[in-house]
Amino acid sequence: GENVEQHPSTLSVQEGDSAVIKCTYSDSASNYFPWYKQELGKRPQLIIDIRSNVGEKKDQRIAVTLNKTAKHFSLHITETQPEDSAVYFCAAKSNYQLIWGAGTKLIIKP
Amino acid sequence: DGGITQSPKYLFRKEGQNVTLSCEQNLNHDAMYWYRQDPGQGLRLIYYSQIVNDFQKGDIAEGYSVSREKKESFPLTVTSAQKNPTAFYLCASSPAEYGNNEQFFGPGTRLTVL
Numbered sequence: 001g002e003n004v005e006q007h008p009s010t011l012s013v014q015e016g017d018s019a020v021i022k023c024t025y026s027d028s029a030s031n032y033f034p035w036y037k038q039e040l041g042k043r044p045q046l047i048i049d050i051r052s053n054v055g056e057k058k059d060q061r062i063a064v065t066l067n068k069t070a071k072h073f074s075l076h077i078t079e080t081q082p083e084d085s086a087v088y089f090c091a092a093k094s095n096y097q098l099i100w101g102a103g104t105k106l107i108i109k110p
Numbered sequence: 111d112g113g114i115t116q117s118p119k120y121l122f123r124k125e126g127q128n129v130t131l132s133c134e135q136n137l138n139h140d141a142m143y144w145y146r147q148d149p150g151q152g153l154r155l156i157y158y159s160q161i162v163n164d165f166q167k168g169d170i171a172e173g174y175s176v177s178r179e180k181k182e183s184f185p186l187t188v189t190s191a192q193k194n195p196t197a198f199y200l201c202a203s204s205p206a207e208y209g210n211n212e213q214f215f216g217p218g219t220r221l222t223v224l
Contacts (some may be wrong), residue, residue, distance in 0.1 A: 006152075034212065043200060043215040044153070089152060096141075096160065097168070098213060102152040 003029040006101030014055035014109050019080055021104045023090035024072040032093035035064060035075045038103075041087045047088075048075070080108050113137045116201050116216035120205040123188070123195065123223050129217045131186045133201035142184035143213065146170060153200065159184055186220065196223045 003026040013019045025033075034049035050057045050064045050073065057064050062079075066073040077084055085108045090101040114135040133142065141160050145153040155168030173192025177208040178184055184203075188195045198220050200224045202213040 043217050045215070046212050049212065097155060097158065100152045100154075103150075 002030060002092055002097075002099040004090060004092050004099045004101045006090050006104055008104060010105045010107070012089045012107040012109060013064065013080055015080055015082065017080055019075075019077045019084070019104070019106055021075045021088055022072060023074070023089070023101050024070075025092040025094075025099075026071065027092070028068075028071065030092040030094045030099075033064070033066060033073045034091050034093075034098070035062075036089045036091070037086045038089065044089060050079065077106075078085075080106075082108050084108050112193075114201065114203055114216040115210070116199075116219050118219060119217065121219055121221045123221060125223060126190045128187055128189050130219070131188070131199055131201075131221070133184045133186065133216055134182055135184075135203045135216075136182060137203055137205075139203035139205050139214070140181070141204045143180070143204075144168075144174070144176065144184070144186045144202055145200045145202065147198040147200060147218075156186065156199075163211065194223075195221055197221060 006023045007108040037047045038044040038046035047060050048064050050066050062077045063076040087103045087105050089103045091098040117132045143158045144156040154170050156174050157176040159165035162181050165178050167174050175187045200218045201216040204211045204213045
């Protein structure tokens with residue numbers, strides 16, 4: 001079955017700098033890759049997603065890149081702000097399920 | 111906030127008791143899911159349902175049961191067979207499981223075993 005690995009588990013960046021979180025997946029048939037943001041004690045919320053027929057997608061300060069050959073995808077956040085502090089989860093859709101990464105805690109230092 | 115609700119927000123259970131967590135959605139979504147989240151961990155799938163009166167086990171179904179009698183509702187029962195049920199439980203729904211669709215999450219239920 002599908003397996004999703006996410007790195008790093010914790011990422012601390014200076015406010016205004018960029019943050020990059022990476023995920024790898026094992027099932028070459030996976031075709032949908034969302035990223036969710038979860039603030040402490042709250043529900044996960046979708047921030048960006050990408051389908052397997054697209055290599056890159058951007059939404060303001062957030063971008064996602066997908067390399068199907070290498071089976072990895074990455075979340076890029078530019079000009080980080082304090083409100084970006086949260087746990088970020090990647091996922092890959094395999095068969096009828098989303099398989100989730102373990103999460104990355106992003107800390108924005110003032 | 112996505113039209114998916116969970117109740118209660120906090121639930122305390124004594125050992126040996128069964129408890130039921132409610133999940134309701136008014137989004138007309140076909141698929142619904144239950145996840146368990148432990149502190150500092152990712153989401154693990156307990157059960158999912160693609161259609162009314164049908165559901166499948168996820169990765170950690172042991173000690174849990176579900177029903178899907180109505181499209182809007184997907185309650186989860188945590189039975190006494192679940193030995194370590196203290197966790198944050200999240201319900202989600204999506205328009206169609208076969209497509210590449212966003213999952214919308216409820217606010218969660220935090221279950222604590224006393």
